[in-house]
Amino acid sequence: MGFPADAPCPVPPDRKPEGGCVERIPAKSILSARQKDGWFASSYTMNLYRGCCHGCIYCDSRSECYGIADFDRVRAKQDAIALLKRELRGKRAAATVLTGSMSDPYNPFEKEERLTRQSLEALRSEGFGAAVLTKSPLVTRDTDVLAAIGCRAPVSVSMTVTTAEDALCRRIERNVAPSSLRFAALETLSAAGIPCGVLLSPILPFINDTEENIAQIVRRAADAGCRWVYSAMPFGVTLRQNQRLYFYDRLAEDFPGMRERYAAAFGDRYECWSPAGKRLWRTFEALCVEYRLMYRMEEISAALLAPFRAEQLSLLGE
Numbered sequence: 001m002g003f004p005a006d007a008p009c010p011v012p013p014d015r016k017p018e019g020g021c022v023e024r025i026p027a028k029s030i031l032s033a034r035q036k037d038g039w040f041a042s043s044y045t046m047n048l049y050r051g052c053c054h055g056c057i058y059c060d061s062r063s064e065c066y067g068i069a070d071f072d073r074v075r076a077k078q079d080a081i082a083l084l085k086r087e088l089r090g091k092r093a094a095a096t097v098l099t100g101s102m103s104d105p106y107n108p109f110e111k112e113e114r115l116t117r118q119s120l121e122a123l124r125s126e127g128f129g130a131a132v133l134t135k136s137p138l139v140t141r142d143t144d145v146l147a148a149i150g151c152r153a154p155v156s157v158s159m160t161v162t163t164a165e166d167a168l169c170r171r172i173e174r175n176v177a178p179s180s181l182r183f184a185a186l187e188t189l190s191a192a193g194i195p196c197g198v199l200l201s202p203i204l205p206f207i208n209d210t211e212e213n214i215a216q217i218v219r220r221a222a223d224a225g226c227r228w229v230y231s232a233m234p235f236g237v238t239l240r241q242n243q244r245l246y247f248y249d250r251l252a253e254d255f256p257g258m259r260e261r262y263a264a265a266f267g268d269r270y271e272c273w274s275p276a277g278k279r280l281w282r283t284f285e286a287l288c289v290e291y292r293l294m295y296r297m298e299e300i301s302a303a304l305l306a307p308f309r310a311e312q313l314s315l316l317g318e
Contacts, residue, residue: 190225
């Protein structure tokens with residue numbers, strides 16, 4: 001299983017380097033420190049690529065505050081793997097590195113570039129854990145190295161799923177694999193013993209904020225062997241700066257009348273919460289309990305760390 005070879009990606013041909021797949025940009029570092037035991041037990045974040053061509057209409061990483069010009073064009077960080085290896089060797093103790101917070105590590109170019117795979121191999125070699133956030137089934141290509149990481153350190157894969165319906169998925173996440181292929185990828189990973197789950201975010205008011213959608217996603221996650229479904233409360237989407245304009249323009253293209261509905265309901269508000277959010281959360285929470293899925297980040301992180309906690313405390317001198 002992998003990302004379709006002919007998947008569309010809006011990268012102008014004249015921006016591709018001669019003999020290569022993607023433009024290279026200078027980089028001073030790859031790792032960024034984050035709060036200890038943060039999302040999915042991570043202590044560091046890693047982004048090997050800049051920008052993302054999945055075309056998700058809601059992506060907050062497109063906002064000006066992140067400083068990623070021409071966000072829909074993918075660029076790879078120059079000498080990324082050499083930089084990463086040097087940084088890993090300079091850390092006092094091994095920890096878990098999260099990738100996918102700003103750009104998907106499994107964009108279509110990764111099929112040839114293999115930067116994400118090489119980074120996972122580096123994490124394995126240095127005894128670091130890995131937490132992968134993605135929307136692409138291409139992650140299943142690296143099941144072997146993910147499993148190897150999991151023998152010594154925490155490992156996890158979380159697949160973003162916002163809608164159970166492929167037809168709606170193609171309208172709000174335009175250039176990436178539909179939800180059905182993401183669930184199939186999760187099933188593959190789970191069968192291989194990789195701890196995995198669903199990121200249920202964002203929930204777009206008046207578009208995918210229905211009890212039926214939430215229920216289908218939770219049930220399909222359970223059927224795929226997931227261990228968690230995580231979603232921030234309250235359900236909604238954040239919009240700011242140029243991302244709001246981009247989002248509104250996409251609504252005007254694909255959801256007649258929805259731009260006006262958002263403008264009337266939220267105006268220039270940053271936080272756009274679903275009016276049904278509290279009811280949806282009660283449904284979500286009850287279903288996670290029913291299907292024995294974790295849904296709180298502290299519980300998920302603790303479960304990922306548990307097999308290695310004694311060893312970690314020893315290394316850190318705690």
